Amino acid sequence: MSACTACGACCASFRVDFSVFERDDHGGEVPTGLALDLTDTLCRMRGTDHSPPRCAALMGAIGQKVTCGIYEWRPSPCREFEEGSDACEQARRRHHLPPLNAS
Template identity: 60%
Template sequence: MDYNCVECGACCATFRVDFHPSDGEAQGGRVPEGLYDELNGSIARMRGTDHTPPRCRALRGCIGEQVSCLIYDERPDPCREFEAGSDACVRARRRHGLAESA
């Protein structure tokens, strides 16, 4: 099955995204300031991902139609490691009423 992330974006509007603050621009990392909050010395979180419903502030577009990440090249490790077609991906797609396969 082929999962087209550029049409989907469900993961960006389903899961909280936590990462180490050293991955943030304020500490010399790649994630731009203004798009995350440093919660403590060991956790930073992408803004919008802890809202109800969650939606990452870096996500643009309409879920299931056409989306893009404003910081794709600078996105944090959890986003880089997320696998299209994984169980988590399928759960996110279901939550947004999308087919389990693209």
């Protein structure tokens, strides 16, 4: 089991901006209703611009058990996010979770 399914900190720590061409109304796969337009070419996942941020597609309790409601259709920033990366560890700290890469 991936640490991600028991974490979700990244989904509640960062803004998620991506090309409008990743939305399903522009030929992509991200459900249009989960994205807010920023410009003619850029949009943001709903909820990630809140303070504190929390992606609208995130289901579950951070640090316990989570899932992405659109995992198969998630935008490129989510696909590219790496478990255990510096950004991952930063998100985990924000939510008072222990580091994955404990030395």
